[in-house]
Amino acid sequence: MEIVILPGPDEVARVAAQRVADVVRRRRDAVIGLATGSSPLGLYAELARRVAEGELDLSGVSGFALDEYVGIPPEHPESYASVIRRTVTEPLGLAPGRVHVPDGRAPDLHAAADAYERAIGAAGGIDVQVLGIGANGHIGFNEPTSSFASRTRVTTLAPRTRADNARFFGTPDEVPVHCLTQGLATILEARRLLLVAQGVVKAVAVAAAVEGPLTSMCPASVLQLHPRATVLVDEAAAGRLRLADYYRYMHAHRPAGPAP
Numbered sequence: 001m002e003i004v005i006l007p008g009p010d011e012v013a014r015v016a017a018q019r020v021a022d023v024v025r026r027r028r029d030a031v032i033g034l035a036t037g038s039s040p041l042g043l044y045a046e047l048a049r050r051v052a053e054g055e056l057d058l059s060g061v062s063g064f065a066l067d068e069y070v071g072i073p074p075e076h077p078e079s080y081a082s083v084i085r086r087t088v089t090e091p092l093g094l095a096p097g098r099v100h101v102p103d104g105r106a107p108d109l110h111a112a113a114d115a116y117e118r119a120i121g122a123a124g125g126i127d128v129q130v131l132g133i134g135a136n137g138h139i140g141f142n143e144p145t146s147s148f149a150s151r152t153r154v155t156t157l158a159p160r161t162r163a164d165n166a167r168f169f170g171t172p173d174e175v176p177v178h179c180l181t182q183g184l185a186t187i188l189e190a191r192r193l194l195l196v197a198q199g200v201v202k203a204v205a206v207a208a209a210v211e212g213p214l215t216s217m218c219p220a221s222v223l224q225l226h227p228r229a230t231v232l233v234d235e236a237a238a239g240r241l242r243l244a245d246y247y248r249y250m251h252a253h254r255p256a257g258p259a260p
């Protein structure tokens with residue numbers, strides 16, 4: 001795992017955007033896995049800036065969201081369909097028909113989950129999966145005890161996640177209880193993983209994911225199994241890493257050439 005400690009959220013956004021841009025330069029029709037939430041907003045804003053300034057063309061790119069709430073309509077401002085349209089598809093100039101979000105209103109959610117897996121496969125798999133991390137160590141909405149073998153499925157949001165996401169809704173009770181999420185095995189199949197975390201609120205989860213045991217109690221620890229996983233953290237999110245100086249050393253002395 002590559003761990004990069006950066007001074008602040010702006011540098012996390014810039015380095016993350018560079019990594020995504022590198023993937024798209026190698027493959028114009030790259031498939032990007034899209035996280036929602038606050039963590040990747042700086043990355044998306046930085047990509048949007050590069051697109052607006054003509055440095056980057058993302059018009060050939062496809063996207064697959066990590067997850068979606070169950071039970072709220074896609075036009076709800078906090079549905080991930082809306083969030084992805086607002087923060088990714090429009091500002092980055094992606095072709096709307098190539099941006100996919102699980103269907104949280106499908107009459108048969110299990111069939112919708114299976115269809116989503118098939119759609120990712122039909123697109124050739126995900127080239128780079130952008131991830132945030134929950135304060136409880138979740139990635140996507142794979143909450144603690146999610147199987148490392150899990151695929152896209154309907155599941156239940158942890159109380160902590162509902163409380164954390166209440167800031168996007170009027171009241172905590174309005175946060176849906178269920179969701180569709182890519183599974184941990186689905187995420188592991190992406191060719192690259194790029195996890196971004198900022199702020200002290202993520203420090204315990206980041207340390208558990210990077211330095212803790214491989215355990216479904218910290219779903220993000222599954223990154224330890226991936227051959228090309230990069231974790232970009234700011235100083236605050238790195239605050240509980242015991243081996244921070246080691247990561248700084250390793251990054252400063254990384255082999256020449258493109259990032260892993």
Ligand code: F6R
Binds near residue numbers: 038
């Ligand atoms: C969102 C997602 C979640 C978030 C995580 C962190 O699509 O999959 O895993 O990345 O809950 O959320 P923020 O970034 O809002 O702190």
